[in-house]
Amino acid sequence: MLGTRDTEALPLYTAVVARGREPHWYLEGSVPDTIDGRFDMIAGVLTFVLLRLEGDPQGAETVARVTERFVDDMDGQLRQIGIGDIIVGKHIGKMMSMLGGRIGAYRDALTAGSLDAALIRNLYRGEAPAEPALRHVAARLYALRDALAVAPTAAIIAGDLP
Numbered sequence: 001m002l003g004t005r006d007t008e009a010l011p012l013y014t015a016v017v018a019r020g021r022e023p024h025w026y027l028e029g030s031v032p033d034t035i036d037g038r039f040d041m042i043a044g045v046l047t048f049v050l051l052r053l054e055g056d057p058q059g060a061e062t063v064a065r066v067t068e069r070f071v072d073d074m075d076g077q078l079r080q081i082g083i084g085d086i087i088v089g090k091h092i093g094k095m096m097s098m099l100g101g102r103i104g105a106y107r108d109a110l111t112a113g114s115l116d117a118a119l120i121r122n123l124y125r126g127e128a129p130a131e132p133a134l135r136h137v138a139a140r141l142y143a144l145r146d147a148l149a150v151a152p153t154a155a156i157i158a159g160d161l162p
Contacts, residue, residue, distance in 0.1 A: 009065035011159030012049070013073070016066070019161055020045040024140070030133035031123060039074075039095070040123045046070060047102045048141060051110075052148040053156065062157045070099070115141060 020042035026033040031041050050067070053059030074095050102122050109118035115138045120128045123137065147162035155162075 008157075009062060009069045012062065012157055012161075013066050013069040013159075015159040015161045016046045016049055017042055017073070019144075025137065028133065029137040029140070030129040031137065036125070039098075040125070043070075043099050043102050044106070044123055044141065045144070046099070047106050048144050048148060049156065049161070050103060051107060052145070052151075053153070056153050058153040059157065067099075071095075110145065 021038065025031045025041050026037070031037045046066070050063050053063050102118075105118040105122055106115065109115045116134060119134060119137055119141075120126065124134075128134065144162075148156065151160075151162045
């Protein structure tokens with residue numbers, strides 16, 4: 001059963017997952033439509049949302065709550081594919097480390113002015129896709145970043161992603 005704070009984060013988390021599951025990422029963007037590829041894409045979208053909210057005092061608590069929802073969801077997904085209690089914790093720790101790494105990598109890439117290397121390393125796991133696929137994903141993530149920058153924080157928190 002979800003607590004009040006968890007249910008408050010649910011619309012945003014649901015919107016992040018829906019955005020990360022949009023077919024264009026996997027078709028035009030050549031993100032592998034696998035468990036790992038879906039994790040990487042959802043983590044990518046989540047990263048851009050967290051980067052937007054982390055600097056906003058209104059968004060600080062939401063960052064923590066939506067990250068907790070991510071952990072809960074990944075825990076459930078791991079259990080659903082048959083990973084047992086003893087190993088789930090290690091997998092969750094690794095996933096949180098991966099999310100943290102992506103936040104740092106994408107933040108640095110945005111500052112440097114190019115997402116390409118970060119996308120190849122974190123989204124494509126070191127295997128560069130065809131140039132049009134990379135351009136598609138980079139353009140869509142830049143567009144998400146730009147739209148999030150001007151979207152009202154309350155709307156984002158409510159799960160209304162631009």
